[in-house]
Amino acid sequence: MVAFLIQRLLQGIVVLFIVTFFTFGLMQLAPGDPIDIMVGEAIITDEQIELIQDKWGLNRPWYEQYFTWLSNFVQGDFGQSVVRTGVPVSDMVIEAMGPTLKLNALAITFALVLAIPAGIMAAVKQYSVFDSGIMVWASAGVALPNFWIALMLIVLFTGQLGWLPSSTTGTWKHWVMPVAVLAINETAILARLSRGSTLEVINQEYVTTARAKGLSERLVMVRHVVRNALLPIVTVLGLRVAFLLSGTIVVETIFAFPGIGRLFITSVDRLDYQVVQAITVMFVLFVIVANIATDLLYGIIDPRIRVK
Amino acid sequence: MLRDSRFEDLLTGIAPTSRRSFLKRSVAMAAALPAFGSLLAACGDDDDDDDDDDGGGEDADPTATEASGGGGDEATATEEEMTDDDPTATEEMVDDDPTATEEMTDDEPTATEEDSGSGGGDGEPVQGGVFIGLGHHEVASLSPDDWGPSVHYFIVGNIHGRLLKLDPFYVLQPNHAESFEVSDDGLVYTFAVRDGITWHDGETFDADDVAYTYNYYRNPDNAAASASNYVGVIDVEATDASTVVVTLEQPNAALLTRLGQAGLVPEHHHGEIGEDAYKADPIGTGPWILQEWRAAEFTELVANPDYWEGAPNMDGIRENIVPEASVRSIALQSGEADSAVWPLVTDDHLAFLEDPELSDYTVVVTSSVAVNHFMINNLNPIFQDKRVRQAMMFAIDREAIRTDLWQGLAVLATANISPALEFYYEPDVAQYPYDPDQAAALLEEAGWTLNGDGVREKDGETLSWTCTIITGDQARRPEAELVQANLNEVGFNMEIAEAPLATIQEGQRSGDIDMSLYNWTYGGGDGEPDGSNTLRSDARNNWSNWQNERADELLDAGLVETDPDARKEIYSEIQKLVAEEVPFLFIKYWDWFNIYAPRVKGVPEGVLEGDNLYQFLHQMWIEE
16 A cells, blocks of 8 residues: 555656646747736836846746756745745745635535435436436536536626625635536536446346345445445546636636636736746646545445455 | 717817816826926915816716826816815916916816816715725736736725826826926926825835835836836935935936836835835835735725825725626626726626616726727838738728727727827828728739739738737637728738737737737827837837837937927827828727726716726715
């Protein structure tokens, strides 16, 4: 187990290096100059531009800038934002990470609580009205884009009914719509998945055997059906956790959430290299951790995998 | 709407109203200040509630105004807002003399007093409440060095004081400077700094702080983005606690607009923590004090009870960051917010103008000073013949763009200066009505003939290029597509691509990008007509790579010339030159919308510059 973990962590470091190297290079390859963003329409001379470039090290070769970044990163220093001059990038990322994590945690929790039982129930009652209802819901949830759902919710609950605020954080009411939008999409995906995987398991011989042994239907479901049906759900869940972060970009923009998704988009747009790098590192770490967690969960759910 | 007909008036230069002539003089006066070197601004704390109306406000239409959208500094004060303590300076103006010198006395009404009622309602100011504005991107810094973007300026401009302040009619008004004098040669400016002003931390503000601010930001070692405010300044000295002397190496007509309005920082605080830390920890002398700053979410300010013009009526102001325009609109309509600092989409603007259910909102419509235009890479051989550029202007149906795409919420551009700058605007320039035949004739004359594919070519080269617009720019993409259709109809072959703005601007400088589409100022910011930073051949932001010696001479002359009439002549010639040479395809000036919720009272009417009304929130109030 420990060897497995060490191996995966080492792989993760290699992935981290490769991704950050290429991200840095790609950002630098993109034409454009962050100084344009900084000075806007101000009248400024070439000498002043050079001074600003010197100050930020922007006139050094990109690989040199990368290794400076890497060296600082290893020491826990993510540098400073060019756009929000004077503010450490790590502060910005940590500040933005809070709302995003909370948003995702709430959305995924709601999705899990709603989708898995609903999917399993739909499979058990296949072709019933309930099953059809779940499938319509799931198809709509997958098909409708986040931004459309978000705007419709705002039109209804802020514009028409005046029940919920449309933007920023503050009270619990501010969280209702953003969480709902993310959860609607996730619920749809997970409900379809849990229904499908349950249907696959439910007709297996070992389930019939369990029933033949005289186990109650509840035990058959919990011990034999659900447990086996969870494997593909865990796999997808691992992927979704990483994907959710990027999925929040739209939601955070519409609901004016000061999260990591919005910070990322803004930073790419403004060529704020340091911030993009820091967020990239965070994303990569999330994917690595999510994958390792998925592998470990496999072992817990299915002992055969642990043995292998 | 009246607004539309008014814009037509502006275009044809007819029907000046009494208010217009008043404004014209006002603008001229602002420019005249350095020429006469004798402006006295007596702006004490006397009572000055008398309303000597020149009739200016009578014909004001709250939606029929035109001004900048471009991040200037302005100020205003309405009749209702001017309390006994209001020390805002005013001018004695001589009718029809744009060069009138000015005596600023406490006994005179201010320009805005005369010109405005309260669009937000009459009545006595009410204390309390928090004003909520909506910006579209984060407030990245709280230093005046970074206050350029409107969303920043809303906050940073309200925290910091300045020596002079433009009002919404493009008139420079004394602020922290009680008065100033300019030497006869225009090289020495002596400012008398107002006594009794304190920093937000209680320390006394004095001339040393002014000298410190100017010297810090003009010092090349500090690599300040605002260093351009101090171009030509060779010395700044506080000769005593209430006198600052600024010395120039040559006269600079734009100095007061730029240096005079630079935000002031405290020597005792900024000097101790440095600029980088100051960006997050500002202490100003403005009407509002920083309470909480979450760059990407909101910034909250509370009233400064010791503000020199009197404590604000409201308890605080707050800017929420809401990137999505439609959400800003819903927030305004649902009462969640009081104003959108950054505009909404056109349909929503129209709704606020026309929907009876929204008629109780105060809609301030002004004309942007940033021209909506297609930059042309003049280095590309296919664009070097001016007949080709003129043909493009004739080929574009700009009126269709204005009416069909912008629902009439724009005014067509005639050159580089917006009609909002009434004094400097020159309507008598080469005109480009929609005329595809004229376009084709010009192209034929220039030797570009149609080939079998319907594209014009000359010496084996076709009239083909790519216009790169800003990625995701949904507002302007249809405009690019309409222009593409117009141009291709007469034998041009324009493709459309997208790229981030920073990429486009880099490509424009290097000549790799042949055309783009966005809005930018070519003179007009803060009411100052100088466009050296975009029109000069060697300007860093000469996006069209336009090389024209005559333009360079005129731009240099315009900066040194301090007589307003002579300046007007110079900038008229520049506009004629731009219209004739067509260095870029000037399309229109957008209407700039600043919408206030019904509960916000004391919003002045008839202003020329809507954005800077936010710098006068301390004089407005909230009435539920």
